Each structure stands twice: as C-alpha cells, then as structure tokens.
Amino acid sequence: MERVPILKIGSTLFVSIQIDLQDETVIRLQEDLAEELVATHATGVIIDITAVEIVDSFIGRMLTMIGSISRLFDAETVLVGMRPAVAITLTELGLSLRGVRTALNAEKGLALLNGSA
Amino acid sequence: MDVDGSQARMAAFLRDHQDKIVGRWSELVVAAVRGRSSAVEARSELEDIYSLVVGVLSGPGEQARVELRAVLTEFSRSRARGGFTPSETALGLFSLKEAVYEQIADSAELMPEFLAFSRLIDELGLYTFESYAAARERIITDQATSMLELSTPVVRLWDGIIAVPLVGTLDSARTQLVMEKLLETLVATGADHAVLDITGVPTVDTEVAQHLLKTVSAARLLGAECTVSGIRPQVAQTIVALGIEFGDIATKATLADALAHALSRAGLKVGPA
Numbered sequence: 001m002e003r004v005p006i007l008k009i010g011s012t013l014f015v016s017i018q019i020d021l022q023d024e025t026v027i028r029l030q031e032d033l034a035e036e037l038v039a040t041h042a043t044g045v046i047i048d049i050t051a052v053e054i055v056d057s058f059i060g061r062m063l064t065m066i067g068s069i070s071r072l073f074d075a076e077t078v079l080v081g082m083r084p085a086v087a088i089t090l091t092e093l094g095l096s097l098r099g100v101r102t103a104l105n106a107e108k109g110l111a112l113l114n115g116s117a
Numbered sequence: 118m119d120v121d122g123s124q125a126r127m128a129a130f131l132r133d134h135q136d137k138i139v140g141r142w143s144e145l146v147v148a149a150v151r152g153r154s155s156a157v158e159a160r161s162e163l164e165d166i167y168s169l170v171v172g173v174l175s176g177p178g179e180q181a182r183v184e185l186r187a188v189l190t191e192f193s194r195s196r197a198r199g200g201f202t203p204s205e206t207a208l209g210l211f212s213l214k215e216a217v218y219e220q221i222a223d224s225a226e227l228m229p230e231f232l233a234f235s236r237l238i239d240e241l242g243l244y245t246f247e248s249y250a251a252a253r254e255r256i257i258t259d260q261a262t263s264m265l266e267l268s269t270p271v272v273r274l275w276d277g278i279i280a281v282p283l284v285g286t287l288d289s290a291r292t293q294l295v296m297e298k299l300l301e302t303l304v305a306t307g308a309d310h311a312v313l314d315i316t317g318v319p320t321v322d323t324e325v326a327q328h329l330l331k332t333v334s335a336a337r338l339l340g341a342e343c344t345v346s347g348i349r350p351q352v353a354q355t356i357v358a359l360g361i362e363f364g365d366i367a368t369k370a371t372l373a374d375a376l377a378h379a380l381s382r383a384g385l386k387v388g389p390a
Contacts, residue, residue, distance in 0.1 A: 079338075079340075080340065084297060084303075084335075084339070087300055087336075087339050088293075088296055088297065088335055090335070091331050091334050091335040096334045102338050103340035104308075104309060104340045105307070109340070
C-alpha cells in the first residue's frame with residue numbers, strides 16, 4: 001500500500017498528496033498524522049491536495065476527521081490547493097468540510113497558520 | 118396508373134400557365150406580408166418552389182421531393198429569421214392554391230386533379246410550418262446559450278478581490294456556470310475574496326438562495342471568502358419573509374460596501390489622497 005509522506009517544517013507538518021487517494025491510504029494517513037503530531041508537538045498541519053482530482057464523500061469525511069483529530073492536539077489544519085472541480089463535487093455532495101480551514105495554495109495556508117498562531 | 122396520369126395532366130397545366138400563376142401567387146404573398154419582402158425577391162423565391170412542385174407532380178422520383186423539402190426548409194428558416202409569423206409563412210404556400218384555382222376554374226374537367234394538387238400543397242404547407250417551428254426553436258436555444266455566456270463575467274476589483282455581477286435569473290445551469298468561472302478565476306488570480314453582486318437578480322427565492330449558498334461554500338473550500346452584495350429593499354423583505362438564512366456569509370447593500378469590507382479584511386484602507 002502506498003503511503004503519504006509527512007514532512008515537518010518548523011512547527012508545521014506538511015502533507016502533500018500526490019497519488020490517487022484510496023480509502024486505506026487516507027485511514028493510514030490519519031493514523032500516521034496522529035502519531036506524528038504527538039511526536040513532534042506540531043501546531044499546524046497543511047494538507048496539499050493540488051494533485052488530487054477525485055474526492056468522494058468518504059475521503060471528504062476523513063479530511064474533516066483529520067481536522068478534528070489535529071485540534072485535539074491543539075494543532076490547526078489547513079487544506080490547500082483544492083481544484084475547482086473537486087470543490088464543486090464536494091458542494092454537490094453537501095460536504096462543506098466544517099472545522100477544516102482552507103487556503104488557495106500552500107503559501108497562503110502557511111500565512112494563515114502563522115497569522116493565527 | 119390513373120393517379121400518375123392525372124398528376125401528369127396537372128403538371129402540364131401548371132407548366133402551360135406558369136407565368137400567370139406565379140405572377141398572381143407572388144402578388145398574393147407580397148400582399149399577405151404587407152410589403153415586407155419585395156415583389157422581385159418573392160417572385161424569384163416562389164419560381165424556384167413552383168418549378169419544384171411541377172417536378173414532383175410530373176415524375177414519380179424521390180429526388181424532386183427531397184429537393185423541394187430542402188428548398189422549403191430554407192424558405193421557412195429565412196422567414197423565421199426575418200420575423201415573419203408562422204401563418205404568414207404557411208400562407209405563402211397556401212396562396213398558391215388560390216392562384217392556381219383562378220386559372221383552373223374555367224376548365225371543369227381538371228377539378229379532380231386540382232383536389233389532389235391541393236392535398237399536396239396542404240402537406241407542403243404543414244411541412245413549412247414544422248420547419249418554421251424547428252428554425253424558431255433553434256434561434257431560441259442559440260440565444261439562450263449566448264446570453265448565458267454574456268451574462269456571467271468575473272471581474273477583478275482589486276489585487277486579491279474579484280466580483281461576479283449576476284444579471285438575470287439564477288437557475289441551476291447558470292449557477293453551475295457561475296461557480297465554475299468563479300472558482301477558476303480564484304485559482305488563476307490567487308484572489309482570496311469574492312463578491313457576488315445580485316443587483317441584477319430580479320427575485321431571490323429559496324432556490325436562488327440555495328444556489329448562492331452553494332457557490333459560497335464551494336469558494337470557501339478553495340480558501341476564499343465570499344460577500345453577497347446588491348440586496349435591494351424588496352429583496353431583503355422577501356428573504357426575511359421566506360425565512361432564508363445566509364448563515365455566517367457577510368451581506369452588504371451595495372457593491373461599494375462589499376468592496377470596502379473586502380479591503381478592510383485584506384488590511385487595506387482607501388482614504389483621501
């Protein structure tokens with residue numbers, strides 16, 4: 001099974017998803033991220049989905065869940081680089097990803113984290 | 118073979134009296150459309166149709182029929198474009214019966230042939246009507262498409278602030294197009310604030326509100342904040358009466374207010390020079 005790498009930059013964990021998301025991949029990412037948050041005491045998580053073309057309801061819910069889990073470790077989650085088509089699909093599915101902040105790109109996401117920190 | 122024989126007799130009669138009949142026919146047509154097409158123009162158009170009708174009567178071949186239909190389609194299409202009514206278009210063909218009858222009235226032995234001929238003209242007239250309706254339908258769809266494209270511009274107000282002035286009714290097709298254009302522009306320009314201006318939206322009902330909310334939440338997923346502006350007094354009353362909730366979406370009375378709001382969010386300030 002493919003794994004999504006988690007990079008630590010300063011006090012931020014950076015996750016760039018470059019593969020087609022399978023359900024197991026996302027569950028695995030959620031577990032890895034929780035462990036990483038405990039180990040690094042990071043205060044922010046940036047999930048970059050620029051390369052993701054398909055997000056279904058399950059993955060949408062898992063992303064919300066990652067946001068909730070991070071908050072338990074007092075870390076803010078920012079989802080960056082969503083494609084217009086993905087945004088339209090999620091809206092049509094009725095998923096507004098509450099609890100997860102969003103930004104246009106990684107740079108703005110980082111600024112958002114630093115601004116709120 | 119009697120049918121063929123009578124058709125041939127009719128065709129021969131029409132050929133012999135072509136000048137008189139076509140002359141009278143174009144007179145009738147020009148009178149019916151009240152001078153909106155010139156006599157010369159009408160005559161050359163009708164001469165084409167006339168000779169094809171004669172062709173259909175004189176030979177059993179399918180070729181003449183196909184050609185006649187093609188010419189009639191073109192005839193009704195140009196009428197539909199020219200703003201003629203359907204009855205004026207159909208009358209253009211039906212008045213041929215009158216013109217022929219005036220010539221044939223003296224020769225009583227040709228009456229059965231005339232009946233068959235008039236049945237053919239009825240059929241052709243209905244065909245004209247059908248192609249007229251089809252042409253009209255096409256014009257309407259084309260216009261709807263071009264209006265859809267015309268009425269959804271996305272404009273840049275400031276660095277990082279874009280606006281979508283919505284004009285006309287917001288249905289699901291429009292919303293889809295607006296949403297796509299807005300999101301694409303957000304990504305392309307890197308803007309993080311969008312203003313949806315609904316000054317040009319005549320009525321806001323629950324459906325329109327639903328569409329607006331959808332657009333806003335899609336923009337939020339991209340990390341952009343939306344403001345809805347251009348709410349007129351009557352619209353505000355309707356919104357409240359219908360119990361529509363815009364939630365945490367900022368709403369402003371005018372585009373100027375929305376721009377000021379967006380600027381202050383971006384930490385910018387416009388003051389006297």
